[in-house]
Amino acid sequence: MPVPRWWWVCEARPGSRVSALAPPEQPAQVRLPAPDEPVSFAEHIKPLFREMDRRSMTFAFDLWSHDDVTKHADAILHRLRQGTMPCDGAWPAEHVEVFARWIAEGTAP
Numbered sequence: 001m002p003v004p005r006w007w008w009v010c011e012a013r014p015g016s017r018v019s020a021l022a023p024p025e026q027p028a029q030v031r032l033p034a035p036d037e038p039v040s041f042a043e044h045i046k047p048l049f050r051e052m053d054r055r056s057m058t059f060a061f062d063l064w065s066h067d068d069v070t071k072h073a074d075a076i077l078h079r080l081r082q083g084t085m086p087c088d089g090a091w092p093a094e095h096v097e098v099f100a101r102w103i104a105e106g107t108a109p
């Protein structure tokens with residue numbers, strides 16, 4: 001079977017194709033929690049997911065939904081630690097550890 005031309009974008013679906021001319025998307029206003037501060041989804045976790053991450057992953061879950069991310073937290077952490085997600089480059093270790101801390105503390109909204 002011939003490989004479709006959009007296949008190279010991390011095997012993404014056509015809808016998740018981002019223009020090559022688009023500026024690289026940065027996580028919006030990431031604020032890491034202080035060591036003694038409780039980690040919250042709205043404050044610290046959701047802002048780590050870019051619009052592109054959310055759009056690319058709608059086939060499996062909604063990365064901006066507290067319920068969805070809580071339900072898939074272990075699978076998400078696994079891929080973040082592996083460095084295989086996001087598909088265009090691994091998170092810095094301190095972001096992955098904040099996500100792990102959010103799980104360990106009970107996935108607060």
Ligand code: HEM
Pocket residue numbers: 009010011012013016049052053056057060072075076079080085086087088
């Ligand atoms: C922080 C951002 C992201 C997280 C946490 C994440 C997480 C995950 C997880 C947990 C899976 C396995 C889902 C399952 O098996 O049910 C997955 C699969 C997948 N993701 Fe992502 N993802 C992210 C961003 C992206 C981006 C930016 C792309 C591409 C543009 C992408 C493309 C895919 C594809 C194509 C799969 C299915 C193939 C595979 O399992 O490798 N994801 N992702």
